[in-house]
Amino acid sequence: MNVRRRPARRxxxxxxxxxxxxxxxxxxxxxxxxxxxxxxxxxxxSLGRLAVRPLATVLTVTVLGVALALPLLLQAALDNLxxxxxxxREAREITVFLDPDVAAAAAAEIAAGWRARPDVAEVxxxxxxxxxAEFRQLSGFSEALEVLDSNPLPTVLVVAxxxxxxxxxxxxxxAAIEADARVDLVQHDAAWRRRLxxxxxxxxxxxxxxxxxxxxxxxxxxxxxxxxxxxxxxxxIAIMQLMGAGDGFVRRPFLYAGLWYGLLGAVVAILIVLAMxxxxxDALAQLIASYGGQLTVRGIAPTALLATLAGGAALGWLxxxxxxxxxxxxxx
Amino acid sequence: xxxxxxxAKRYPGGHDALIDLSFTxxxxxxxxxxxxxxxxxxxxxxxxxxxxRPTRGSVHVDDVDLSRVRRRRVPQVRRGIGMVFQDHRLLMxxxxxxxxxxxxxxxxxxxxxxxxxxxxxxxKVGLLAREKAAPTLLSAGEQQRVGIARAIVGKPPLIIAxxxxxxxxxxxxxxxxxxxxxFAQVGTAVLVASHDLHLIKRxxxxxxxxDHGRLIDDFRPQAAA
Numbered sequence: 001m002n003v004r005r006r007p008a009r010r011x012x013x014x015x016x017x018x019x020x021x022x023x024x025x026x027x028x029x030x031x032x033x034x035x036x037x038x039x040x041x042x043x044x045x046s047l048g049r050l051a052v053r054p055l056a057t058v059l060t061v062t063v064l065g066v067a068l069a070l071p072l073l074l075q076a077a078l079d080n081l082x083x084x085x086x087x088x089r090e091a092r093e094i095t096v097f098l099d100p101d102v103a104a105a106a107a108a109e110i111a112a113g114w115r116a117r118p119d120v121a122e123v124x125x126x127x128x129x130x131x132x133a134e135f136r137q138l139s140g141f142s143e144a145l146e147v148l149d150s151n152p153l154p155t156v157l158v159v160a161x162x163x164x165x166x167x168x169x170x171x172x173x174x175a176a177i178e179a180d181a182r183v184d185l186v187q188h189d190a191a192w193r194r195r196l197x198x199x200x201x202x203x204x205x206x207x208x209x210x211x212x213x214x215x216x217x218x219x220x221x222x223x224x225x226x227x228x229x230x231x232x233x234x235x236x237i238a239i240m241q242l243m244g245a246g247d248g249f250v251r252r253p254f255l256y257a258g259l260w261y262g263l264l265g266a267v268v269a270i271l272i273v274l275a276m277x278x279x280x281x282d283a284l285a286q287l288i289a290s291y292g293g294q295l296t297v298r299g300i301a302p303t304a305l306l307a308t309l310a311g312g313a314a315l316g317w318l319x320x321x322x323x324x325x326x327x328x329x330x331x332x
Numbered sequence: 333x334x335x336x337x338x339x340a341k342r343y344p345g346g347h348d349a350l351i352d353l354s355f356t357x358x359x360x361x362x363x364x365x366x367x368x369x370x371x372x373x374x375x376x377x378x379x380x381x382x383x384x385r386p387t388r389g390s391v392h393v394d395d396v397d398l399s400r401v402r403r404r405r406v407p408q409v410r411r412g413i414g415m416v417f418q419d420h421r422l423l424m425x426x427x428x429x430x431x432x433x434x435x436x437x438x439x440x441x442x443x444x445x446x447x448x449x450x451x452x453x454x455x456k457v458g459l460l461a462r463e464k465a466a467p468t469l470l471s472a473g474e475q476q477r478v479g480i481a482r483a484i485v486g487k488p489p490l491i492i493a494x495x496x497x498x499x500x501x502x503x504x505x506x507x508x509x510x511x512x513x514x515f516a517q518v519g520t521a522v523l524v525a526s527h528d529l530h531l532i533k534r535x536x537x538x539x540x541x542x543d544h545g546r547l548i549d550d551f552r553p554q555a556a557a
Contacts, residue, residue, distance in 0.1 A: 034440030041437060239421050242381060243482075244411030245438045246404075 042252030065268025071211035094188040121162035222319030262316020339389035349375040362516035367542035373525035414483030416493035429463040453481040473504040
């Protein structure tokens, strides 16, 4: 054991003021200074805690990043799909194949008749010659088509519905067209469009549900991390409480730590989404081009990025608050 | 400064730690609390620091009735008490300076003033040169003196110490107790729980003797002792 060394030189003890239990009234400036010092202390010690165990911090942040990235990715996919489906104007159009016997002049007459209808926006006439040329271009069947003596294609009228008919209520228009004796076949994609709309709605609901689930996961991951941190610092907390630290003082570093976890997790999530965007952009652009679309692949809007950062930070803070408050109730 | 009135403390399970305890301690008085282990010394100190609450009776510190202090106000009461522990309870991952500064950081003292007071407290216990050291590098006696510096840095009107020399050899113990006596001389009430009778006699201060939770003696050894 250490013997020797009498408690060394002692300066004259300062007189203790008789009463200090009741703090003297403080000016607003002093209170602001104390508030700032307390938050600075919480902020710095929270960063210290994250830095003490870098591996654990990186793992936690990565888990949070993946959890937050999944709903973001789904949202990005839906955004692109919506833009893509909006670009498919053909889906709204009704394609009418006339009898092959109908001559060009008669076809133009029919088209003019339909144009006069209030529920029709436009009627485009595609002559058999145009059809053949298009067919040749698109399908690569040009050699096979050379063999044909005559053009087997009928005149095609492409009808763009207007008003309510364009929004899916085109039953009457389709019936009227089908009733015409000169019409051979009517093709329209109302059912497919309705299905697409339903799928999109489902996808959006799923994105919201996923965001809620992964938000909960973020809350739990941060909460559990902070809970373990509080437990491992039980002795330190007990000492601080004996020195007169209130709940706020003890909790503040943990709240800041939760905030950093959430914020860093959101940053990782955004990096993941950007990486996925870069990796998939070209392949997706080719796919869209093959459908004749003119769309560029969209990333995530800046507002969504900001919302992710704010949401991550808020979830981290909330998770830390719940966990630390529960633990403090137990130790106090 | 301190007033116990018919205080009883029964722990859950039926153990009576303190029975009908009444005494007062004036400002500037140094008082030893002694007795066999389990006599209630630690419980007495815990009632002062509001770690425990009495089952019956009342405890007043500085004219504040501690039974009326709600949970939210407990920290404020504790800031008026300097506490020294047998195992010193320093934060081992912080420097000596940071340990001593902790009560001031908690109280929110302006930083420049806090630094001055920390150095003054360290100077008083003779450890000014070690302010940057980690507590683990200090000897047991030095660690305890850091604990004492931490207790006095806020200039509390009351210091309570639970077996502050329990882990120290006799020579170091006397030095520590003399420190406490000096604080009492300048107006601080000092309450020290100890079972070291030789040391207590040597200090020539008032002694409260507890036995199975009862106060059986309250005396001041005469110089003859």
